Amino acid sequence: xxxxxxxxxxxxxxxxxxxxxxxxxxxxxxxxxxxxxxxxxxxxxxxxxxxxxxxxxxxxxxxxxxxxxxxxxxxxxxxxxxxxxxxxxxxxxxxxxxxxxxxxxxxxxxxxxxxxxxxxxxxxxxxxxxxxxxxxxxxxxxxxxxxxxxxxxxxxxxxxxxxxxxxxxxxxxxxxxxxxxxxxxxxxxxxxxxxxxxxxxxxxxxxxxxxxxxxxxxxxxxxxxxxxxxxxxxxxxxxxxxxxxxxxxxxxxxxxxxxxxxxxxxxxxxxxxxxxxxxxxxxxxxxxxxxxxxxxxxxxxxxxxxxxxxxxxxxxxxxxxxxxxxxxxxxxxxxxxxxxxxxxxxxxxxxxxxxxxxxxxxxxxxxx
Amino acid sequence: xxxxxxxxxxxxxxxxxxxxxxxxxxxxxxxxxxxxxxxxxxxxxxxxxxxxxxxxxxxxxxxxxxxxxxxxxxxxxxxxxxxxxxxxxxxxxxxxxxxxxxxxxxxxxxxxxxxxxxxxxxxxxxxxxxxxxxxxxxxxxxxxxxxxxxxxxxxxxxxxxxxxxxxxxxxxxxxxxxxxxxxxxxxxxxxxxxxxxxxxxxxxxxxxxxxxxxxxxxxxxxxxxxxxxxxxxxxxxxxxxxxxxxxxxxxxxxxxxxxxxxxxxxxxxxxxxxxxxxxxxxxxxxxxxxxxxxxxxxxxxxxxxxxxxxxxxxxxxxxxxxxxxxxxxxxxxxxxxxxxxxxxxxxxxxxxxxxxxxxxxxxxxxxx
Numbered sequence: 196x197x198x199x200x201x202x203x204x205x206x207x208x209x210x211x212x213x214x215x216x217x218x219x220x221x222x223x224x225x226x227x228x229x230x231x232x233x234x235x236x237x238x239x240x241x242x243x244x245x246x247x248x249x250x251x252x253x254x255x256x257x258x259x260x261x262x263x264x265x266x267x268x269x270x271x272x273x274x275x276x277x278x279x280x281x282x283x284x285x286x287x288x289x290x291x292x293x294x295x296x297x298x299x300x301x302x303x304x305x306x307x308x309x310x311x312x313x314x315x316x317x318x319x320x321x322x323x324x325x326x327x328x329x330x331x332x333x334x335x336x337x338x339x340x341x342x343x344x345x346x347x348x349x350x351x352x353x354x355x356x357x358x359x360x361x362x363x364x365x366x367x368x369x370x371x372x373x374x375x376x377x378x379x380x381x382x383x384x385x386x387x388x389x390x391x392x393x394x395x396x397x398x399x400x401x402x403x404x405x406x407x408x409x410x411x412x413x414x415x416x417x418x419x420x421x422x423x424x425x426x427x428x429x430x431x432x433x434x435x436x437x438x439x440x441x442x443x444x445x446x447x448x449x450x451x452x453x454x455x456x457x458x459x460x461x462x463x464x465x466x467x468x469x470x471x472x473x474x475x476x477x478x479x480x481x482x483x484x485x486x487x488x489x490x491x492x493x494x495x496x497x498x499x500x501x502x503x504x505x506x507x508x509x510x511x512x513x514x515x516x517x518x519x520x521x522x523x524x525x526x527x528x529x530x531x532x533x534x535x536x537x538x539x540x541x542x543x544x545x546x547x548x549x550x551x552x553x554x555x556x557x558x559x560x561x562x563x
Numbered sequence: 564x565x566x567x568x569x570x571x572x573x574x575x576x577x578x579x580x581x582x583x584x585x586x587x588x589x590x591x592x593x594x595x596x597x598x599x600x601x602x603x604x605x606x607x608x609x610x611x612x613x614x615x616x617x618x619x620x621x622x623x624x625x626x627x628x629x630x631x632x633x634x635x636x637x638x639x640x641x642x643x644x645x646x647x648x649x650x651x652x653x654x655x656x657x658x659x660x661x662x663x664x665x666x667x668x669x670x671x672x673x674x675x676x677x678x679x680x681x682x683x684x685x686x687x688x689x690x691x692x693x694x695x696x697x698x699x700x701x702x703x704x705x706x707x708x709x710x711x712x713x714x715x716x717x718x719x720x721x722x723x724x725x726x727x728x729x730x731x732x733x734x735x736x737x738x739x740x741x742x743x744x745x746x747x748x749x750x751x752x753x754x755x756x757x758x759x760x761x762x763x764x765x766x767x768x769x770x771x772x773x774x775x776x777x778x779x780x781x782x783x784x785x786x787x788x789x790x791x792x793x794x795x796x797x798x799x800x801x802x803x804x805x806x807x808x809x810x811x812x813x814x815x816x817x818x819x820x821x822x823x824x825x826x827x828x829x830x831x832x833x834x835x836x837x838x839x840x841x842x843x844x845x846x847x848x849x850x851x852x853x854x855x856x857x858x859x860x861x862x863x864x865x866x867x868x869x870x871x872x873x874x875x876x877x878x879x880x881x882x883x884x885x886x887x888x889x890x891x892x893x894x895x896x897x898x899x900x901x902x903x904x905x906x907x908x909x910x911x912x913x914x915x916x917x918x919x920x921x922x923x924x925x926x927x928x929x930x931x
Contacts, residue, residue, distance in 0.1 A: 204598045204599045205599055205602075205604060206598070206599055206604050206605060207603070207604025207605060209604070209605045209609055209610075211605075211609065211610060211611045211614075212611070213611070213808065214608060214609055214610060214611065214612060214808065214811060215609060216605065216609050217606065217608060217609055219598065222597055222598045222606050222608075223598065225597060226594050226597035226598060229590055229593060229594035229597070230572045230574070230587065230590045230591065230594060231572045231573055231574055234573075235575070236573060236574050236575025236577070236890070236892065237574060237575060237577045237579075237584065237892070238585065238590050240582060240585060240590075240769075240770040240771075240816070241577055241579065241582055241583060241584050241585055242577075242579060242582060243579045243580070243581070243582065243893060244582060244771065246579075246893075276644035276645045276646075276649075276772060276810075277644045277645055277649075277793055277807075278644070278793075278807045278808055279807075280792065280793050280806070280807040281644075281645075281793040283793075284791040284792075284793060284794070312791060312792070315789060315790075315791055395808065397808055397811075401608075402608040402810075402811065402812045403608075403612065403808040403809065403810055403811045403812070404644060404772040404773070404809075404810030404811070404812065404813055405772070421683060422683075423652040423680060423683055424648065424652075424680070425645055425646075425648050425649040425651075425652055426652070438648070439645075439646045439647075439648040440581065440582065440646055440763065440765055440771040441771065441772075442644075442770075442771055442772030442810065442813075443582055443765075443770065443771045443772070444770045444771070444772065444812060444813070445772055445810075445812070448608070522604070524604065524605070525611060525614075
């Protein structure tokens with residue numbers, strides 16, 4: 196196969212788990228606007244964040260995201276820095292009160308890190324833990340052993356490393372806080388089911404270095420006074436993400452991605468496309484007579500990160516190596532779990548899933 | 564004057580205080596490499612931070628910066644997030660010990676914010692404060708009333724808002740920590756005079772969203788255990804800025820700027836160029852028979868941010884307005900001090916200083 200015949204600019208099929216592929220139209224626009232942004236006489240990177248041009252870029256990004264997800268007015272949209280990892284800490288610093296506790300649902304690596312950070316602040320209750328089956332599934336609603344009156348209930352909607360996804364919004368009422376880093380904007384969500392959603396941008400939205408926080412406004416009343424300003428949601432909310440210089444380039448690129456998502460049919464359509472794409476690869480796994488084994492259980496299978504193994508770790512490595520030669524990049528599973536992982540975020544083309552599925556069949560035939 | 568005849572791409576003279584102008588060669592390269600980075604088949608924004616391509620970008624940026632400043636091996640170079648504002652807090656969290664105190668030299672707005680953040684952690688001693696003269700000068704060495712045994716001594720080498728610069732490295736031995744956000748890489752510095760230098764990238768290095776920290780390695784021993792990982796210099800140092808996904812795009816652009824500085828003669832040459840450029844504007848102020856008044860006292864005049872006033876705030880506003888029409892952007896002084904400010908960072912061309920000086924003379928002749 197010659198990938199160059201399929202993709203423009205000799206671009207490769209990029210299965211990276213993050214940072215990860217962006218729509219080529221977005222890259223083209225960022226390229227074309229680089230040296231003189233829309234007649235301003237300067238690059239978007241060079242302009243004051245307090246000037247009219249950047250302010251309108253920020254406002255448009257917020258308005259487009261509000262439309263895309265359907266975010267009601269009583270939620271604040273913030274663009275922060277530090278990735279989900281800093282949110283693990285900020286979340287607890289802002290909302291985990293003394294003499295109370297927070298519930299954590301543990302379905303993989305990132306949820307574990309969120310718990311570790313929160314435990315530096317206060318008491319956490321792990322109300323579900325799939326460690327015994329090596330983090331291969333999300334809980335059924337009946338398996339969630341909520342505490343009496345937690346400060347919040349935290350879960351990771353999609354565990355990037357394990358490829359385990361809840362696939363649904365929470366089914367009950369509660370102060371749900373969700374790390375949506377690796378599946379945000381991949382499907383519709385109902386904001387009314389959440390108190391807070393956060394996500395690093397570098398998987399489904401834009402470049403690394405921007406962190407999106409969507410926060411229900413009444414939560415701001417819980418934020419302690421005398422916090423360090425850069426760690427306080429109240430300070431960021433009161434300053435509309437402009438307490439200090441925000442990551443302007445990243446916000447701009449996220450805004451381009453939001454426009455691309457709106458133009459291509461929004462999140463209902465995106466879910467269809469993502470289900471189609473993921474199905475192509477899960478079919479290749481399920482129809483391989485056990486040559487490939489999926490990691491996540493059916494019912495928890497991620498549409499974004501398709502995790503699978505070959506019969507041995509050596510064969511997985513061989514697979515990744517040969518795939519790379521054919522133009523499939525980034526298929527090695529995370530070092531902590533091994534095997535293979537095909538990350539097929541929003542911007543990843545279906546043609547890449549089909550091409551990989553074909554390669555998987557050929558590889559199995561040669562080595563089966 | 565037709566600015567378009569001077570600058571390529573119809574670019575304007577951009578006097579913004581930050582984010583601020585970048586070398587046009589850097590923008591051109593970023594543009595040209597956008598869609599397929601050096602044959603990798605993807606944008607630099609789309610690739611794994613743990614892959615070989617980005618790792619070599621990071622390593623080159625570090626090596627080039629080490630060469631440019633002359634950073635000895637016993638200093639760590641970190642690329643973090645959150646701007647200088649987060650450093651104000653991290654610095655104190657990491658190094659301001661209980662039952663001890665830190666010395667702060669206060670010469671303007673940013674130094675004040677650094678003190679406020681540190682005061683949330685522990686005891687600060689303000690050992691110099693130029694408030695009584697409205698923050699118009701840096702201290703002489705004899706005016707520094709150091710404490711007996713401070714955890715560190717903090718100063719802001721260039722106050723962006725007031726345009727007040729120390730112009731020199733510390734003249735005595737001590738644990739100096741310097742916020743160099745607005746004059747880093749504008750002149751040579753001797754690292755041996757510092758325990759730590761930090762700087763937001765968006766003035767003299769690259770886009771907003773990257774924060775450079777240069778830290779003497781022995782300081783890491785002082786970092787408390789059980790800190791939140793994203794706030795611990797030890798964690799960032801042990802992981803070579805890769806504890807979590809770093810701001811890859813920003814690091815890449817900073818790296819291009821470092822190469823541009825090396826190619827154009829390094830920091831000795833840069834100091835000459837900056838002195839030349841600033842002199843053009845200070846001359847226009849000093850030779851205006853009092854039509855323009857500089858804010859910073861001679862001996863503390865910034866080479867990066869030239870602050871001045873006209874006889875009334877109304878006339879300052881009129882100046883800014885007419886200048887903007889002629890293609891001089893970003894001359895309004897910071898809202899907290901008023902007047903005018905011409906920020907002429909490394910990438911700002913001397914032709915822009917000469918053109919502004921000419922405009923200043925014409926404006927004075929018309930309105931004097």
